[in-house]
Amino acid sequence: MTTTSSTRLEAARAALTSACGDVTDGSPADAVDGVPVALVARPASTPEVAEVLRAAAAHGLTVVPRGRGTKLSWGQPPEQADLVLDVSRMGAVLDHAAGDLIVETQAGALLTDVQRTVGSAGQRLSLDEAVPGSSIGGTLATNMSGPRRVAVGTARDLLLGVTVVRADGVVAKAGGRVVKNVAGYDLGKLVIGSFGTLVVVTEAVFRLHPVPAARQVVSVLFAAAADAGRLAQQVVHAQLVPAAVEVDWPADGPGAVHVLLEGTEAGVAARSAALVELVGGRSAAGDLPAGWGRLPWADAPGTALKATFALSALPAVLSAGRDAAASAGVGLTLRGSAGAGVVYGALPADADVTAVRAVVTRLRQACTAAGGALVVLDGPAEVKSGVDTWGPVPALDLMRRVKERFDPERRLAPGRFVGGI
Amino acid sequence: MSGTHGTETTAGPVLGNVAPEATSATGEPGDNGAALEAVGRVARAVMPVTGVIADPTQLRTYECDGLAHYRVTPALVVLPETTQQLAAVVRACSEHGVPFVARGSGTGLSGGALPRADGVLVVTSRMRTIREIRREDQRAVVDPGVINLDVTRAATPHGYYYAPDPSSQQICSIGGNLAENSGGAHCLKYGFTSNHVLGTELVTPQGDVVQLGGLAPDAPGYDLLGTVVGSEGTLGIATTATVRLVRLPQEVRTLLVGFPSTDEAGAATSAIISAGVLPAAIEMMDALAIEAAEAAVHCNYPAGAGAVLVVELDGASAEVEHEYAQVEAFCREHGAFELRLATDPAERALIWKGRKSAFAAVGRISPDYIVQDGVIPRTALPEVLRAIAELSSSSGVRVANVFHAGDGNLHPLVLFDESKPGAGEAAEKVSGAILDLCISHGGAITGEHGVGVDKAAYMPKMFTDDDLDTMQLVRCAFDPDGIANPGKVFPTPRLCGEVPGKRKKAHPLVEAGLADAF
Numbered sequence: 001m002t003t004t005s006s007t008r009l010e011a012a013r014a015a016l017t018s019a020c021g022d023v024t025d026g027s028p029a030d031a032v033d034g035v036p037v038a039l040v041a042r043p044a045s046t047p048e049v050a051e052v053l054r055a056a057a058a059h060g061l062t063v064v065p066r067g068r069g070t071k072l073s074w075g076q077p078p079e080q081a082d083l084v085l086d087v088s089r090m091g092a093v094l095d096h097a098a099g100d101l102i103v104e105t106q107a108g109a110l111l112t113d114v115q116r117t118v119g120s121a122g123q124r125l126s127l128d129e130a131v132p133g134s135s136i137g138g139t140l141a142t143n144m145s146g147p148r149r150v151a152v153g154t155a156r157d158l159l160l161g162v163t164v165v166r167a168d169g170v171v172a173k174a175g176g177r178v179v180k181n182v183a184g185y186d187l188g189k190l191v192i193g194s195f196g197t198l199v200v201v202t203e204a205v206f207r208l209h210p211v212p213a214a215r216q217v218v219s220v221l222f223a224a225a226a227d228a229g230r231l232a233q234q235v236v237h238a239q240l241v242p243a244a245v246e247v248d249w250p251a252d253g254p255g256a257v258h259v260l261l262e263g264t265e266a267g268v269a270a271r272s273a274a275l276v277e278l279v280g281g282r283s284a285a286g287d288l289p290a291g292w293g294r295l296p297w298a299d300a301p302g303t304a305l306k307a308t309f310a311l312s313a314l315p316a317v318l319s320a321g322r323d324a325a326a327s328a329g330v331g332l333t334l335r336g337s338a339g340a341g342v343v344y345g346a347l348p349a350d351a352d353v354t355a356v357r358a359v360v361t362r363l364r365q366a367c368t369a370a371g372g373a374l375v376v377l378d379g380p381a382e383v384k385s386g387v388d389t390w391g392p393v394p395a396l397d398l399m400r401r402v403k404e405r406f407d408p409e410r411r412l413a414p415g416r417f418v419g420g421i
Numbered sequence: 422m423s424g425t426h427g428t429e430t431t432a433g434p435v436l437g438n439v440a441p442e443a444t445s446a447t448g449e450p451g452d453n454g455a456a457l458e459a460v461g462r463v464a465r466a467v468m469p470v471t472g473v474i475a476d477p478t479q480l481r482t483y484e485c486d487g488l489a490h491y492r493v494t495p496a497l498v499v500l501p502e503t504t505q506q507l508a509a510v511v512r513a514c515s516e517h518g519v520p521f522v523a524r525g526s527g528t529g530l531s532g533g534a535l536p537r538a539d540g541v542l543v544v545t546s547r548m549r550t551i552r553e554i555r556r557e558d559q560r561a562v563v564d565p566g567v568i569n570l571d572v573t574r575a576a577t578p579h580g581y582y583y584a585p586d587p588s589s590q591q592i593c594s595i596g597g598n599l600a601e602n603s604g605g606a607h608c609l610k611y612g613f614t615s616n617h618v619l620g621t622e623l624v625t626p627q628g629d630v631v632q633l634g635g636l637a638p639d640a641p642g643y644d645l646l647g648t649v650v651g652s653e654g655t656l657g658i659a660t661t662a663t664v665r666l667v668r669l670p671q672e673v674r675t676l677l678v679g680f681p682s683t684d685e686a687g688a689a690t691s692a693i694i695s696a697g698v699l700p701a702a703i704e705m706m707d708a709l710a711i712e713a714a715e716a717a718v719h720c721n722y723p724a725g726a727g728a729v730l731v732v733e734l735d736g737a738s739a740e741v742e743h744e745y746a747q748v749e750a751f752c753r754e755h756g757a758f759e760l761r762l763a764t765d766p767a768e769r770a771l772i773w774k775g776r777k778s779a780f781a782a783v784g785r786i787s788p789d790y791i792v793q794d795g796v797i798p799r800t801a802l803p804e805v806l807r808a809i810a811e812l813s814s815s816s817g818v819r820v821a822n823v824f825h826a827g828d829g830n831l832h833p834l835v836l837f838d839e840s841k842p843g844a845g846e847a848a849e850k851v852s853g854a855i856l857d858l859c860i861s862h863g864g865a866i867t868g869e870h871g872v873g874v875d876k877a878a879y880m881p882k883m884f885t886d887d888d889l890d891t892m893q894l895v896r897c898a899f900d901p902d903g904i905a906n907p908g909k910v911f912p913t914p915r916l917c918g919e920v921p922g923k924r925k926k927a928h929p930l931v932e933a934g935l936a937d938a939f
Contacts, residue, residue: 099695099800100829122697143639154639156647157616164891172891173884178796180830181865182602182651183872183883184910185892186615189647198643210697233557237580239671241737263740270739310636312557341558341637371620372637393642395631401898402643418642 009038012059016041019051030084032064033077034381040084046163046171046202054169056083064413065196067108067135071142074377075195076384079415087137093117101208107137107201123208126152128293137201143193146293147244150339155192158206162188164199167407179207196413197421198406212262216272219258220281229315231257232338234279240271245339251331258289296333297346303356303379305345307363313370314338321345324362328355353386360387390418446874446908447493448539456517457496460541463513464499468506474498483542486527486534488875495536502547504630504660512628514541520904523654525597528589530792531873533653533909543658545596551575559666560636565596565659581666584611588777599659602651604869606702609827615650620663626900635663648895653871654906656899670735674745675763677772678730678752679723683707685756686728687802690826692751698744703827704731704776710821717782720775723759731776779823787836791852794870795859799829808858809833818851830868877912
């Protein structure tokens with residue numbers, strides 16, 4: 001609920017309008033995870049974002065940054081959302097330096113637009129589009145990645161520089177436009193996965209990779225979690241350099257481990273033959289398996305889980321999830337990177353809170369025991385209020401202190417993040 | 422000012438665009454007397470007598486790191502053996518307002534471990550246990566004082582290695598690597614320390630022990646680990662590191678290629694990268710650097726070469742074979758007159774010996790030299806190399822070039838003879854001008870050696886006041902009193918003001934039942 005009085009809101013609207021020109025009333029569609037939004041500002045440049053944030057600060061508005069809105073309901077609902085700061089008008093891919101394998105882009109650019117631009121030179125930003133329609137800013141804010149993280153890592157491994165605007169409207173840059181740089185603090189890392197609670201990202205520079213000439217997928221079916229674990233271990237300890245090692249286990253039916261090999265034509269053929277000899281299964285050129293890289297809740301939104309763990313705990317995590325779901329009488333679909341130790345889970349929207357809580361608790365035990373965590377990324381309102389969605393977070397006190405320094409008035413997406421940050 | 426600032430040294434790399442006094446990085450001896458005594462008492466209470474050094478002669482052992490031009494004798498040196506001991510000392514520093522500086526093996530090249538005359542030097546060399554090699558998780562957990570190469574040695578029997586390989590890998594420590602975000606020849610393909618450290622146990626500047634990251638990726642919450650790596654000891658001291666182990670490649674091919682000049686070698690590098698080949702390393706040395714290496718280690722590089730490339734390809738055999746053919750073709754196309762493929766580990770080691778010894782080898786051809794560390798976009802390489810050559814000829818200062826060509830990280834070695842009046846100043850001018858060149862080409866003032874005390878004055882050339890102020894918000898969150906390696910990285914410290922909601926936990930030793938409150 002907004003507590004902003006209507007007169008204050010009118011004054012704020014006037015200030016925002018002079019800051020960026022494109023200010024509208026929030027519609028029901030703008031609500032952030034059920035929290036109504038009074039105003040939406042769409043600045044067109046970094047200086048306009050700064051003006052908007054200064055105006056918001058002057059008028060005491062809480063602000064939720066938004067890219068393309070595909071993951072805005074992730075995390076906890078904000079305590080309040082007076083203003084949505086929408087960066088979708090900042091959608092330009094600013095510079096593709098093909099010879100240097102870097103790209104500079106505005107935060108509102110679609111990941112697909114970036115890929116199209118750099119793809120024309122046979123290059124790619126090695127961040128898979130896990131959620132269709134994602135912007136660069138939203139991908140960074142939620143630290144989303146996909147299957148190819150096994151070979152090239154995630155946003156933290158690819159982001160070279162950022163331009164951000166602080167809650168007080170100060171514009172700052174960190175990093176740079178070169179692949180190697182240790183000058184100053186790496187604020188880019190701090191921004192990744194911060195869910196819009198620290199600063200507003202307006203521009204980003206990434207390193208790129210060449211698109212390989214060929215690819216092939218080797219798929220092996222499994223019936224039990226232990227088999228998936230054995231397969232994944234065989235694959236990661238082989239010297240075949242997989243680009244991705246995915247596990248996919250639908251709620252009903254057998255699971256599969258898919259291994260993506262990328263490289264030269266001859267190299268990929270030889271490596272996939274060697275892999276089939278090692279683990280069995282089938283090898284298919286070209287097309288990726290159905291559902292590849294899509295989050296398991298993509299087709300049927302429900303409760304969205306993210307499990308992280310040390311690699312060898314894959315079978316323990318898979319079986320904890322499946323066993324808990326079976327005892328709670330709900331279906332759990334699991335899909336993710338067996339090669340990186342990240343598996344996403346989907347529970348149906350109509351699963352009751354007790355069942356969700358039971359699955360979350362069991363999975364969290366398994367993940368925590370394996371040095372990881374279980375986070376409820378998204379879910380129905382009753383799940384978010386009835387389940388510990390973020391779970392225990394080490395060093396939370398230090399994180400709070402970082403938030404207090406950057407956003408002492410708790411203006412940016414208050415309450416959305418870990419520990420109520 | 423302290424009388425211990427040595428300007429007499431000529432043995433090591435020399436640099437000094439700003440004297441440490443001018444950065445207020447070193448403190449005054451004799452300051453903090455009572456506070457230092459209190460910290461000393463705590464240190465002696467929690468660790469063995471040999472772990473606390475206050476004797477002036479012994480203290481001088483620690484007066485500099487790899488940037489030997491700057492020397493400051495610390496007031497107190499402690500060598501803790503455990504996290505609890507280290508945390509107790511840091512907590513005492515916090516309580517008494519005493520600055521502290523962390524030091525691993527002391528090989529850093531930017532003065533990041535330059536001690537404080539009014540502070541404590543915390544040396545991690547007695548924390549040298551490799552705690553776990555977890556092959557099944559592709560991770561190792563190690564103490565901060567563990568030597569970089571020892572991680573690889575411990576992992577190799579399991580078919581794994583630790584990828585970041587600074588030239589000093591035989592002596593540099595993982596904790597120091599973490600603080601500096603160290604690179605190495607192979608970061609072109611495998612990335613830097615920040616890509617390979619997945620977790621750390623950190624003693625904060627207030628003496629709290631926190632775990633950041635760990636065996637699993639994507640820990641929920643802010644990625645504090647990512648900010649701590651490369652923060653040069655200004656956000657705390659790492660007491661363990663959880664690192665990624667990389668599977669040993671099926672095949673490695675190391676190629677030494679002679680070119681008439683750096684222009685051809687640079688063009689070949691661009692051709693290789695543009696074709697989508699990603700070698701593990703592409704290193705370049707120019708004629709002067711080759712001459713030095715030959716004099717020092719007799720690496721037998723191609724005679725008459727104006728430049729050599731060391732190209733290393735690794736991975737699955739089927740891919741390496743194909744890439745090798747491509748690289749060979751590009752090199753020949755761009756004027757390579759000699760190609761040598763190392764066919765066994767001994768030959769490979771000899772090729773790398775020339776490159777890895779290059780910095781020290783320059784001592785054979787010049788009594789003094791400055792090691793520079795700047796980064797440019799790779800495509801600017803020919804232009805910047807020509808500009809460096811012009812700088813050199815117009816100033817009469819010789820510059821040897823050794824660098825990571827694949828990622829545009831230059832290490833010009835600026836040669837001079839300090840016994841000649843004005844030579845040191847002329848060399849520093851050229852060295853500074855090279856950094857200006859890097860900045861004007863959109864690059865960075867340091868690619869892997871760090872800012873430390875050495876380049877703090879250059880930070881405002883690369884970043885605005887607002888940029889630096891924003892970075893220091895992180896500093897204020899971790900270290901509101903500014904006692905962790907003060908004077909390094911930032912040219913002007915930020916006053917942090919009151920800490921909102923400051924909370925102090927029970928002392929770790931008290932918590933563990935090991936000690937009463939001090």
